[in-house]
Amino acid sequence: MIDAYVNNPKSIKYYVKKFIDARGSNLKGKLVLDVPAGNGVTTEILLANEATVEPFDLFPEYFKIKEVECKRANVFEGIPVKDNHADMLICQEGIEHLSDHLKVFKEFNRTLKIGGELVVTTPSYSNLSSRFSYFLFESENNKQMPPNELTDIWMVNKTITSEIYHGHIFLIGLQKLRTIGKLAGFNIKEIKYVRLSRASLLLFPVFYPLILVSSVLRYFRNMAKNPEIPKQIKSAVYKEQLELNINPKHLLNKHTFVIFEKVKECRDVNFNYDSVMKSFTGVM
Secondary structure, eight states, X not given: OOOGGGGOTTSHHHHHHHXXXXXXXXXXXXXXXXXXXXXXXXXHHHHHTTOEEEEEESOGGGOOOSSSXXXXXXXXXXXXXXXXXXXXXXXXXXXXXXXXXXXXXXXXXXXXXXXXXXXXXXXXXXXXXXXXXXXXXXXXXXXXXXSOTTTSEEEEOTTTOSOEEEOGGGOOOHHHHXXXXXXXXXXXXXXXXXXXXXXXXXXXXXXXXXXXXXXXXXXXXXXXXXXXXXXXXXXXXXXXHHHHHHOHHHXXXXXEEEEEEEOSOGGGOOOOOTTTOOOTTSOO
């Protein structure tokens, strides 16, 4: 391997490798997009499992795998592939660097076939340690300053592109990931537990009872609202959100690792309910 982190259980690359290797023969001949490809670790693992890989990155100069070409791509301008092109897209440690998550997810949807998988990993913004750090100082963890222009501009090379590779400015939690996925035609297929956040474990006995009680109360309070929406529809949405919020694994997980499934094209997404839509003629 070109990167020793794939053998380090403290690295997300270790768990991405486990996930890909576990798929094994199921990936043989499948077309997988690696976005952003970085130095090529994920591409190399996919190639070892006989997948057909197309890597893309804003800075392909840092890609080290010689067997395949990494092409330059700005996701906001579009990944240069046709619609319904791939069986899987892996976005490893990329979403937290991108400013418009919904636009990114819609582009991922465009590139994937119906039933295709979108694999997203990102530093957890939903575990208790991250929530507490945000409460104290709007920072990612208790060692860092909040996102700022000094430490969160990670890469700039105007001779190559006018784009900036940002740091962890756009971190996103499980609830928002779920909703953005829904708006872009994806369902959550699986959330993988990676490893324990020790700081979250220390906070767990103090905060979990409050989270549990307030989450359950909020569920029933909102179930009573908007009676025009069928109860089974509300229950399906709110139960999924409730389970995300009270599952101890999510509150203790060091990293977020979500597998989405493309269930519809973006043009077919529609969640309009007349009873909850705001009127343009109403008083704001």
